Amino acid sequence: MSPFSKQTTEPDKVRVRLYRFDPAVDRTPRYEAYEVPHTPRMRIMDVLNYVHENMAVDFGYRWLCSAKKCGTCAVNVNGSPKLACWEEAELEMTIEPLSGMQVIRDLVTSRDAFEALLATLSPTLVRKAEYRGFPEPLTAIQLAPTAHLRDCIQCLACQSVCPVLKQPDSGFAGPALLVALSELAQDPRDGGDRARLAGEVAQVFKCVSCYECERVCPVDIPIVGEAIEPLKRLVYQAGVVPGARHARAFLDVVKARGYLNAAVLALKTKGLTLNALRLALRLVPRGKIDLGKAFLKRGAPGAKVISKTYESSEEVK
């Protein structure tokens, strides 16, 4: 992340292995190795430019602004997504396209799937009231919750590392789309049906809260806390999807007992399914489910106090 070089002595060259693949011609991808003269404060982009201009004129990669604004130059460098225009070149690099994306040629990946899904989320402001001209009647406080979300450059680094998106047919929209949706959902001018879009179309409750998206975000958006969780809260209010019902059941169990009981929660959320029975048969003999504690014992003595404090948390806002 630091724009300042960590290198103490000036090296003379960068060794780079580039992913090469043209689906129209090649059966499988290959890697080509190049040695590029090192220059002070060299960026990944400078290495790609050098290879393209001096060594492989047919090498495909994408960039536009070279200033961390357009979001088109994200590539995998030694396995981790980086903005080529903004990160320092390492002396040994394997550069590949972002993972999980369809390759058009070499480092250029298709944004079609992302853009098609974005279009289904009505990605522009759906005004509650007619636009009355500039300036918009907005305060800084109203805009504060989405301040970081507006930094998103849609480079798709987060989409490429999301472990849920790696699962076939997950139905999950992924972090970048949720950032876009959340920005609108939290806009006081917006009247779109964001709860339904977040819950049913984007399937926000499939987020595993692993924070991998935040780890790779080049503009440091707190994606989980400021984009995804506000959407989950919106869906929770509407209360229709399984994830929201699960959260409701979780809170109910804690309030009734003073603590969570996993068996009771599972039964409330999923009911008695074949899988649940299999799991119970495995866990009861190991003492991992205590049937007496789950279904006979009343809550902890402090349950009422805990429940009352939780409830009053909503009133003191």
Added chain:
Amino acid sequence: MKRTYAYFPGCSAKGTCRELDLSTHAVAALFGIDLVELENPGCTGAREFRAISEQLHLTANGRILALAERQGCDLVAVCDTCLLNLMETNQRLKADAVARDAVNRALAQEGLTFEGKIEVKHFLWVLTEDIGEQQLRERIVRPLRGLRVAPFYGCHIQRPAAAYAAGPAGDTPALDRLCRLLGAEVVQYEGSNKCCGFHVVGVEEKIALRMSGSHLTNAKSNGAQCIVTPCPLCHTVFDAYQPSIERELKSNYEVPVLHVSQLVGLALGLSPENLALSRHVVACEGILAHIGDSRAPQTAAPMA
């Protein structure tokens, strides 16, 4: 020196992973650590309270922190997800007076106040930072020589970066160092710092099973004899759900999964009974056979 901590075990250590609670106390006792369990602490809310209301999340966690402050000592958690909830809330309420006031208004009816006087720690860091490598090393009676251990950290003990900017947690390999110190061989594999999928297992079981299955595959194919994790939620997916993962991925693993306190306990000579190893779904006999019988501590373990 006697060390005392406020202790929040969380629902797993008191329910599906009782062996975690038992083994944590057993290891703590060896070092004269007093873990004073909080009375009626409620819940940190896992990822659920945060999905309901931010105020509920802050109040539930602020309440636990205030209870620990009343005991006058730092708070120890043994679950990654509890740890992150408590650490984030502690940082937030210390820094944000408006949020702190709102929480304290809710806590006032119980006579509790969050003042921001304590720190939150994972029991792993109590061992590696507070007890320290020197004392740990001196206590080892049976080095885990030749045991190939795959560390699995869990997300919430390492991410998000903002929560772990300061402190030992930023140093992810604390668990690697601990394993090596105990004499074990650390297995490097793709997935050790990735997500087990626990937080969707209640609603999207298949996603969680496939995610954790790929980590199990990688750990095993790199020669792991067991997995060790500081998080009971990861433990639950890898151990309790392992037969489900095997069915989903049509594969066979039989990789035992240990809590950190169990791995430490074994090297420190505690018996499998003391560490409640029989409570796991995946049998741990293979590990015990590898390292020998704990009731007859070896002075010079054979090189594997």
